[in-house]
Amino acid sequence: MSRLYEIMEHNQQFLEQKGYERFQTTKFPDKGLVVLSCMDTRLVELLPNAMNLKNGDFKLIKNAGAIVSHPFGSIMRSILVAIYELNAKEVCVVGHHDCGMSAVNPDGMMEKMVEQGISEETIHVLENAGVDLRKWLKGFNHVADGVKNSVHMIRNHPLLPKRVAVHGLIIEPHTGKLEIVEDGYPHVSNR
Numbered sequence: 001m002s003r004l005y006e007i008m009e010h011n012q013q014f015l016e017q018k019g020y021e022r023f024q025t026t027k028f029p030d031k032g033l034v035v036l037s038c039m040d041t042r043l044v045e046l047l048p049n050a051m052n053l054k055n056g057d058f059k060l061i062k063n064a065g066a067i068v069s070h071p072f073g074s075i076m077r078s079i080l081v082a083i084y085e086l087n088a089k090e091v092c093v094v095g096h097h098d099c100g101m102s103a104v105n106p107d108g109m110m111e112k113m114v115e116q117g118i119s120e121e122t123i124h125v126l127e128n129a130g131v132d133l134r135k136w137l138k139g140f141n142h143v144a145d146g147v148k149n150s151v152h153m154i155r156n157h158p159l160l161p162k163r164v165a166v167h168g169l170i171i172e173p174h175t176g177k178l179e180i181v182e183d184g185y186p187h188v189s190n191r
Contacts, residue, residue, distance in 0.1 A: 025056030032089035033058040034082040036075065036150065038066045038096055042173040047094060050176030059088055065101030065139050066093055068150040071157055080159055090184070091154055091166045095147040096173045101139030102146075109137050143170055144181050151182045162189040 014020065037047055039062040048054065059082040061075060068075050082088040110133060114120055126133060140146035147168040155166040168182030 023055050028087050029056070029058045029082070031057040032087060034061065034079055034088045034091045035059070035094055036061045036063075036066050036068070036079070036091065036154075037094045038062065038099055038101070039064055040096060040099065040173060043094075043096060043171065046173065046176050047171060050171060050178060051092075051094075059086060065099055065146055066095045066150060067101065067139070067146055068093075068153040069136070071153055076154065076157060079154060080157075083161065083164060089164065091164060092169055093147050093150045093154065093167070093182075094169045094171055094178075095143040095150075095181075096171045097143060098173055099139070099143050099146070102141060102143060104137060104139040106134040106137035110134075147181045151184070155184070155187060164188070 031053065033053070035047070035051070035053070035058050037043055037060065048058075048060075059078075061078050061082075063075060070076070079088075079091060083091075110123060113123070123133065140149070147170060151166050151168040154160060160166075165184035165188045166182070167180070167184040170179050170181055171177070
C-alpha cells in the first residue's frame with residue numbers, strides 16, 4: 001500500500017475514534033510564543049517536551065536549519081502574522097547540534113538534482129537570471145552562527161515591534177538539553 005493510502009486509512013479510523021478531541025485548542029498560542037525550529041525528525045516530539053510546551057501553547061514554524069534566509073520570505077511573514085494576528089509575544093529560534101544544514105554541500109546537491117532529472121540547462125537559466133544557487137542552498141558552518149544570524153534578522157526587522165523578545169537556543173537532539181545562544185530580553189523596549 002502506498003504511503004498516501006496508509007495515511008487515509010489511518011485518518012478514517014482517527015475520525016471514527018474521535019482522536020482529534022485531545023488536540024482541540026484555539027488558534028492563539030496560550031504561552032504567547034513562536035518557535036522557529038529545524039525540520040529534523042528527532043525534534044518532532046523532543047523539542048516541545050524539552051521546552052515544556054504542549055499543543056496550543058505555541059506557534060511552530062519549521063524549515064531546514066531554522067534559518068531565516070530572507071527578511072521578506074515566508075518564515076518572517078509567519079512570525080509577523082503570529083505576533084500581530086495571533087497575539088504572540090516572544091520568538092525562540094532553536095537550532096540543534098548535528099544539524100544536516102551544517103553539512104550541505106551546494107555543488108553536491110546540485111549534482112543530485114541533475115542525477116534526478118533536473119536539467120543542467122535549468123540550473124544555468126536560474127544562475128543567469130541572478131539566482132545564486134550555491135548561496136541559496138548553503139547552510140552554515142556552526143549551528144550557533146546559524147541561530148545568531150536568524151535571531152539578528154528577526155530582531156532587526158523593520159516590522160517587528162521592539163517589545164518582542166527574540167531568543168536563540170540550541171538543543172541537543174539526543175537528550176533535549178537546551179543552551180541559550182541569545183537572550184532576547186536585554187534588547188526589548190516598551191515602545
